[in-house]
Amino acid sequence: MARLRLLFGLFILLLGLGWSARIPWGESPAHATLRLSWRCNGQEIKVPIAQDPNLPAHMRLPPDQAYQVRMRSYLLRVLLDGRPLLEKRIEPAGVRHDRPLSVLEELAVAPGRHRVEVEFRPEPLEGVKENLLPGYQGQLDFGAGRVQLITFQEEGHWQLKP
Amino acid sequence: MIPRKPKLSRLLGSWLAPWERLVSWFFGPDYNPTYQSGVLAVYLLALVVASGLPLLFFYKVGAPYESVQWVQGQWALGWLRGLHRYASDAAVVAVFFHALRMLQGGRTSGPRRRAWLSGLALLGLMIFIGVLGLVMVWDEQGEKLAVQGIQFLAGLPFFSEPPGRIFADNQALGESFFFMLIFLHVALPLVLVFLFLAHTSRTARARYWPERHLVRAYGWGLAGLALCLPVPLAAPADLLRLPGRVYLDPWYGFWLPAAEKLGTGGTLLALGLLLLGLGSLPWWWAVDGPGRAQASVVDESSCTGCTQCVQDCPYDAIEMVKRTHLLDGRHSPLVALVNSDLCVSCGLCAASCAPMGVGPPQRTGRDQLRAAEQFASTRDWREGDVVLLACRWGSGEHPGWSAIPGIHCYPTGCCGSIHTSVLELFLRKGAAGVFVLTCPERDCSQREGPKWLRLRVYEDREAELQARVDRRRVRLFACPGVEVERARRELLAFRQELLKDPAGQSLPEGELRCRSSEVQDGQT
Ligand code: HEM
Numbered sequence: 001m002a003r004l005r006l007l008f009g010l011f012i013l014l015l016g017l018g019w020s021a022r023i024p025w026g027e028s029p030a031h032a033t034l035r036l037s038w039r040c041n042g043q044e045i046k047v048p049i050a051q052d053p054n055l056p057a058h059m060r061l062p063p064d065q066a067y068q069v070r071m072r073s074y075l076l077r078v079l080l081d082g083r084p085l086l087e088k089r090i091e092p093a094g095v096r097h098d099r100p101l102s103v104l105e106e107l108a109v110a111p112g113r114h115r116v117e118v119e120f121r122p123e124p125l126e127g128v129k130e131n132l133l134p135g136y137q138g139q140l141d142f143g144a145g146r147v148q149l150i151t152f153q154e155e156g157h158w159q160l161k162p
Numbered sequence: 163m164i165p166r167k168p169k170l171s172r173l174l175g176s177w178l179a180p181w182e183r184l185v186s187w188f189f190g191p192d193y194n195p196t197y198q199s200g201v202l203a204v205y206l207l208a209l210v211v212a213s214g215l216p217l218l219f220f221y222k223v224g225a226p227y228e229s230v231q232w233v234q235g236q237w238a239l240g241w242l243r244g245l246h247r248y249a250s251d252a253a254v255v256a257v258f259f260h261a262l263r264m265l266q267g268g269r270t271s272g273p274r275r276r277a278w279l280s281g282l283a284l285l286g287l288m289i290f291i292g293v294l295g296l297v298m299v300w301d302e303q304g305e306k307l308a309v310q311g312i313q314f315l316a317g318l319p320f321f322s323e324p325p326g327r328i329f330a331d332n333q334a335l336g337e338s339f340f341f342m343l344i345f346l347h348v349a350l351p352l353v354l355v356f357l358f359l360a361h362t363s364r365t366a367r368a369r370y371w372p373e374r375h376l377v378r379a380y381g382w383g384l385a386g387l388a389l390c391l392p393v394p395l396a397a398p399a400d401l402l403r404l405p406g407r408v409y410l411d412p413w414y415g416f417w418l419p420a421a422e423k424l425g426t427g428g429t430l431l432a433l434g435l436l437l438l439g440l441g442s443l444p445w446w447w448a449v450d451g452p453g454r455a456q457a458s459v460v461d462e463s464s465c466t467g468c469t470q471c472v473q474d475c476p477y478d479a480i481e482m483v484k485r486t487h488l489l490d491g492r493h494s495p496l497v498a499l500v501n502s503d504l505c506v507s508c509g510l511c512a513a514s515c516a517p518m519g520v521g522p523p524q525r526t527g528r529d530q531l532r533a534a535e536q537f538a539s540t541r542d543w544r545e546g547d548v549v550l551l552a553c554r555w556g557s558g559e560h561p562g563w564s565a566i567p568g569i570h571c572y573p574t575g576c577c578g579s580i581h582t583s584v585l586e587l588f589l590r591k592g593a594a595g596v597f598v599l600t601c602p603e604r605d606c607s608q609r610e611g612p613k614w615l616r617l618r619v620y621e622d623r624e625a626e627l628q629a630r631v632d633r634r635r636v637r638l639f640a641c642p643g644v645e646v647e648r649a650r651r652e653l654l655a656f657r658q659e660l661l662k663d664p665a666g667q668s669l670p671e672g673e674l675r676c677r678s679s680e681v682q683d684g685q686t
């Protein structure tokens with residue numbers, strides 16, 4: 001009897017273990033996802049270094065070296081069917097913000113065909129003439145549970161996947 | 163003066179009692195897997211390694227899913243994969259019960275702190291290695307775990323760009339990612355080994371292997387399970403598709419639903435709080451009551467240098483050193499010395515010392531004799547009366563013991579800390595028998611109590627029960643703390659036996675043990 005109980009106990013344990021490898025979890029997503037993912041070098045700006053006019057000339061930086069190079073922050077805007085879906089300032093990465101810009105955004109979108117516009121531009125700066133990069137505009141089909149990936153390439157090219 | 167289990171352990175024990183009873187009913191004390199959960203975890207991890215090594219040769223970092231799919235298609239390899247996975251799952255279950263057992267036994271504080279903290283590290287690392295293994299398959303489950311898991315890294319301040327970008331696109335994920343996975347999956351178990359050595363570094367004669375029937379039963383059981391219920395393989399991961407319903411391994415992926423509910427920040431916060439609670443546990447889940455965990459001390463004038471306490475201490479807390487006092491030539495050149503940093507105050511040494519020269523304060527053999535004598539003198543002994551010595555760490559505190567006619571309940575510390583002279587003393591003072599209720603040998607909170615007591619009573623281990631004591635009047639009964647009813651039946655049956663056969667009740671006159679500390683003739 002004790003042996004039978006033992007075997008039965010072991011059987012239940014093993015059955016539980018087998019069952020635990022088959023626990024279904026999660027739901028089939030009813031939405032689609034617009035994924036924006038890229039990394040780009042961004043634009044540099046030169047910020048003049050204020051120099052003490054009282055310093056003797058030999059102690060001042062020559063005018064062609066009297067600046068610091070900074071990476072510019074960018075603005076990311078996404079419109080879906082003309083309505084804003086995301087507006088975000090993207091700072092260059094790194095503690096000193098001197099690394100390339102990285103973007104990774106996942107936006108839930110209702111399935112169907114949508115007009116998508118994406119702008120990724122340097123933040124306007126006073127006195128700096130902008131070299132406007134083209135944004136992305138297009139009609140895209142979003143299937144439930146599918147991901148539409150949009151990638152920005154250097155020089156303003158956009159790539160879509162799938 | 164006997165330290166008690168932490169209050170929280172007693173509370174936990176009462177909550178878990180119905181479950182314990184159920185497990186005990188199925189498996190009995192000898193094969194109860196929760197009693198051997200630590201060593202079962204070792205065995206299961208060994209099975210994991212043995213079944214994982216051959217699979218390693220068939221894993222392709224360039225085509226992870228396809229290679230696993232191929233393995234699944236070959237029945238022998240598919241079976242190995244099943245065994246690998248089920249053994250890993252079972253190992254986490256075993257570790258969970260092992261930790262629970264330690265909590266329930268109050269084995270968390272003092273010198274056991276190291277085992278507790280390294281245990282936590284072992285568990286964390288084990289889960290991490292397991293998750294890596296599930297991600298390596300690169301099916302939808304692996305994808306979910308990877309995509310969610312990497313969010314935790316994003317929450318850490320070391321990354322200058324979102325680490326989740328590697329999962330933005332199928333093409334972005336190269337062979338190097340899977341190479342890193344397999345490298346860590348194989349290399350980290352070595353760290354596990356070192357952690358395990360630290361984990362058991364304070365236990366003398368640590369057991370590393372379960373009892374052989376358990377080895378066979380679980381080995382064959384898991385092998386059969388892998389054969390009958392092959393582990394499922396979900397659809398391949400596709401980063402441009404959102405994973406739907408998947409089979410989630412609850413033992414390694416338990417955090418996934420929480421992470422989806424609480425978000426990354428919430429989960430990290432919950433994890434931090436959990437770690438803080440468990441990491442600080444040895445400081446707040448500690449032995450309480452009077453005489454709490456005081457280290458043993460040696461009475462150098464009694465010590466004969468026999469080394470028995472060194473051999474019996476389950477925590478290697480005693481060593482023999484050269485005597486610096488009592489150098490009169492009449493005492494042994496070596497004397498025992500307790501390292502109070504290692505002593506958990508289990509009291510086992512008190513019972514191992516024939517001359518009663520060592521033990522925690524007020525719990526040495528002499529103290530025990532004194533207390534037992536006092537107890538015996540207040541009793542009204544009748545024919546067939548039995549003294550029940552019950553460990554307060556096991557079922558000794560059960561209220562049911564006090565109201566049984568003819569039974570004198572005498573709560574003690576761990577049964578292995580009861581000096582055999584105490585058993586003899588009760589028999590001399592009028593008890594017809596002594597019934598020692600011990601915990602099952604594999605479930606002693608002090609590790610080796612029931613074993614040492616059995617050997618001292620029946621196998622002449624040093625500090626043995628004297629030959630003059632009729633063993634029919636002594637009964638050791640190993641019983642899980644929750645099976646009080648069974649112990650009660652056994653106790654009453656023992657009393658009936660004594661009532662039926664009262665012969666041999668008187669003990670020949672003789673000194674109760676308490677040998678002289680002075681060197682005997684021929685002893686160096
Ligand atoms: C891979 C995981 C683990 C394995 C293989 C393992 C195995 C073991 C073994 C074999 C022992 C020695 C038992 C003995 O001989 O008395 C032990 C002791 C211990 N374990 Fe674990 N363990 C693991 C994880 C844990 C965890 C997660 C905890 C708790 C957080 C824990 C807490 C303890 C404690 C406190 C002891 C010392 C008990 C004592 O000294 O009285 N262990 N473990």
Ligand code: SF4
Binds near residue numbers: 466469471515520
């Ligand atoms: S006499 Fe007692 S204290 Fe001394 S070594 Fe032997 S057991 Fe230990």
Ligand code: SF4
Binds near residue numbers: 458476480506510521
């Ligand atoms: S009480 Fe004695 S046997 Fe127990 S750990 Fe301390 S020295 Fe070792």
